Amino acid sequence: MRITCPHCGERDRREFYYQGDAVALARPAPDAGAQAWDDYLHNRDNPAGDTQDLWFHEAGCGAWIVVTRNTVTHAVADTKLAAMVKR
């Protein structure tokens, strides 16, 4: 698997640390309530299709990256710096 780091270019996936769903980007306000926090912390979709997840370029520049990829075809549609993704 190859992932294009927005800083470093296309790299082998072994350079990256996989975190999980990009839901983690949208941290609720401290007082958002139990349901919002539960969704943020625990509830995840399991799509057959496009999904967005977080990868950390640990053996590279240290950037957190949002990867849009397809769980069926494994195609990577898009990679963005997590810092640049609008929330």
Place this chain on the structure above:
Amino acid sequence: MRLQAPENTVGFTFDGQRYRGVPGEPVAAALLAAGVRLVARSFKYHRPRGIMSAGSEEQNALVTVGRGAQAEPNVRATMLEVAEGLEVFSQNAWPSLKHDVMAVNDLASPFLGAGFYYKTFMWPKPFWEKLYEPVIRRAAGLGGLSGQPNKDRYEKAFAFCDLLIIGAGPAGLMAALTAGRAGADVILADEDTAMGGRLLREVEDIDGQPGADWAADAVAELAGMQNVRLMTRTTVTGAYDQGTFGALERVAGPRQARKPLECFWRIVAKHAILCAGALERPIAFPNNDRPGIMMAAAVRAYVNRWGVAPGKTVTVFGNHDDAHRTAHDLVAAGVKVAALIDSRDDVEIKADFPVYTGAQVIGTKGRHALESIAISHGGETREIRTDCLAMSGGWNPSVHLTCHMNRRPTWREEIASFVPTPEAVPGLMPAGACNGAFSTAACLQEGAAVAADLARDLGLKPKVTVPVADDGAYRITPLWAVPGKGRKWVDFQNDVHVKDIKLAAQENFCSVEHMKRYTTQGMAPDQGKSSNVLALAVLADATGRGISETGTTTFRPPFVPVSIASMGAGSQGKGFAPERLTTSHNASVARGAPMIEAGLWYRPSYFPRQGETHWRQSCDREVGHVRNAVGVCDVSTLGKIDIQGPDAAGLLDFVYTNMFSTLKVGRARYGLMLREDGHVMDDGTAARFGEQHFVMTTTTAAAGQVMRHLEFVLQVLRPDLDARIMSVTEQWAQFALAGPYSRTLLNTVLDDPIGGSDWPSMACGDVQVAGVTGRLFRISFSGEHAYELAVPARYGDSLFRLLVAQAESLGGGAYGMEALNVLRIEKGFITHAEIHGRTTAYDIGMERMISRKKDCIGQSAATRPGLVDQDRDQLVGLKAVGAVKQLTAGAFLFEQAAAPVRVNAQGYTTSVAYSPTLDAGLALGFLKRGRARHGEVIRMVDHLREIEAMVEVCDPVFFDPDGGRARG
């Protein structure tokens, strides 16, 4: 039989017998030249088997190479190159290949059909695991492993290119020439020892010269191109995501010393062309597996390329025009052709040998080698004396790699074969025979056209010039299984025959996936490369469906067996777990300290002194040093993160539960870090060296996790914070100086000695150590008056030696992990044994450290009712009070009267130590409502080690509860 005497031969052995072979030719060719027909016993029935093919698809001729630790089983004799001194052994036969006792299985074959063991060995149930399965496994099999560590060298490597061309037959060579001439960065890989594919094996012309000569010219031209890399002996084994391909290179070829045996490549290509050619398929006629029955094109390959006639009197049996070549090539080489048998009625063949059209082979004879065949022709049966039968049921395009991403191939009726489904693997285009284009002209044409298209994609300007070549049509009338009595083998490697497949269908395993698993067809090392299409056709016939409707099983990587040793090359031993060594490593080892792993780090367990025979003696002494004099311990493995910027304090406020913005410069503070889900992630100290400068320490284990976490916070959650972080773990060597004499010891190395009140508890700052600027922290993980002194790592070794020598002169010395652990347990300090990922701040009694004056990671979740429930397991100290003083970690806690079963468990122990200071067995653990139960005596039960002890619940701080010693 050799057609011409070779110029140069070398000696090798097969089952101890000496043979001569031509260097570089396959062992299979040398054995055929020597008239060796029987080379193997089959997997299940131990049937005598001979060489069948001339390539990596070989089903029968699996051999073991070498002896002892270097013995390699299941090597295909068709791919193994002859070399001087090579030792080759047959497999799966005892006592010998000729007289194999287990051949009795063949006589019992009526009872051993597909799925026999599911039906036969049902009762009694426990016998399956203990008796039946071991016996079956011993009886059926392939080559064995030596059981010894493999001494052969293996490598892995990476390559990148614009265009990977898989296979160097006519299509591959033409594609490489077209793309290479246009300037593309090309890798051309072929599993053979030489490039040319079928051009090396056939008698046909390209542009008026022999095909092999044209191929040699093409290879020479490619070798001269800087932008083309030629990889022979390299099988591309798998197609993976984003243009990544796996490839296995047999580097050593004829096993040369000092070269790795194999190299596993990961090749990343912008585009790839599959020019893998096609595999000839067998015909299922009765007893079609005798030694001497071979694939027709393989016979041509041995005759044309290696100058070896696989028999003296050869018969050819096929259902398409291409098979006729074999007979003509044999005649041209001077080998007698007994007959050409074509199952089709509508063909006219002119030849000097007997020709039977509309005929079929219906039986064969010969125990260890083929002696004769029976054919049915015009309603009559005729016997033909022959020692070699060349068969061909047609060609199967090698579509395998196009199926590696779960797409199925498409059936093409006119060639009675599957071809790749377009765009089955992104970026991989098939060309030539693997795409169903069987003539040489069509292969050259497709190779050039596809390569030109891709070169244009790369922004190049390719020129297409295709040489003139044979353009014969491929005419075939499908022939799968011939009617008649006797077993008709389909999957030779796994001993599956037509009746097995019919039985599967009869028992309603009609889906191709079920049939495969029921019969094990396609599950041998060759993964059904040669047998799958035939098996499908038989299944389709048995179920009354069409072949395209029946579908295919999934071809998965690897295309050929890949040794785990090559895939894991470089990842064994230290390659698997690299060693991280502290600067005090050599000094510790020199003092005899056993080094123990802490993640990838190695740390001293204890420092034995003369007369000490047990680790506990050393450990107890070292604890005494710290409590009564002074001890020195390397704590460099703790994560150190340098944090700078206007919002450095803000960052710490956000990741720690407690406040750091209020911390004064020159002071350090203990910090607790939560995960967002409210559980404890890590703890440590952060020291403030300036308004905008902190140094954070993490635990050894969590250093990487905390670094990722801080990056996430800075990049994603709090981009408003202006701060930068950097791991400086390896840049600083840091030593703990702990004990009543720690300041005395410290002053022996400081340029400006410190006084009693200069460095109060939790002070930090720069100091001069022998002219070097270091950092000093007044922090304690032992409960004693203690410091941690850090210097740039290059001074770590000398400082450690100096500190230990000085400590010894003060009645102390170095201490290791065992003593460190005892000291911290006596003080109730937690480590990741306690903060193991399921504990909250509340559980460890630190919920008041979660500041309400600010937001922090984990704050919201930490307030969830379930995480502050008073019934939760809470951190407690446990002191052995009964006869048994030994406590163990991981044991369960029970009320005294309760039965020690899971439902009654009230908690568990996490860390244990014998405390020489208190002369008591101590433990830390978690107990339901533990904080309210101090003083209660409960039972600890370790079911695994069978240890039980009575323990008194108490505060986790066993020693010096008011902390006076550390502050004083």
